[in-house]
Amino acid sequence: MDNEIQLVVFKLKQGDSICEYALPITKVQEIIQTTATTRLPQSPDFVEGIISLRGKIIPIINLKKRFNLGSSSEKTENCSVVVEVGGNTIGIMVDEVSEVLHMDYSHLDPPPSVIQNTAAQYLVGIGKLDDRLLLLLDVDKIFSDKEQAELVDFVQANL
DSSP states (O other): OTTEEEEEEEEEEETTEEEEEEEEGGGEEEEEEOOOOBOOTTOOTTEEEEEEETTEEEEEEEHHHHTTOOOOSSOOOOEEEEEEETTEEEEEEESEEEEEEEEEGGGEEOOOTTOOSTHHHHEEEEEEETTEEEEEEOGGGSSOHHHHHHHHHHHHHTO
16 A cells, blocks of 8 residues: 555546546545636636635636636536645636546656646656556645735635
8 A cells, every 4th residue: 555646536628638637635625516606806817716615715726727728618517626725725626526546656657857838847747547647736836836825815805
């Protein structure tokens, strides 16, 4: 068990292609069906809005928009992976959470050195499962420290 990691696998769809991402299960608080959000004025494009989750106000971030993958023109049933980032609870909207799986560390490779864009910051590794590739994310690095602070300030200012 010490050479395994347990992952929550989710999908983001872009046109006809589907990309699979994963987060360590230890970073995931829960998975919820995304309900209607309350849109905040002048919020960044990737902030879908806020919701009340058992009395706590949390922002919902559209990961597809955050990664510049566009957004679906067709309405799909989305869910949100609730995580803690920098001491703050947020929901990350994804197209589908597909599974929880155990992966041996030997099946994880570091990101290719040729990646020079922003993705290199939050991409921890690439998991190989038969004919599938899973992009393992570091949820703490999806947003820069400045973006995290701005997001918290923005949400608090609009409550």
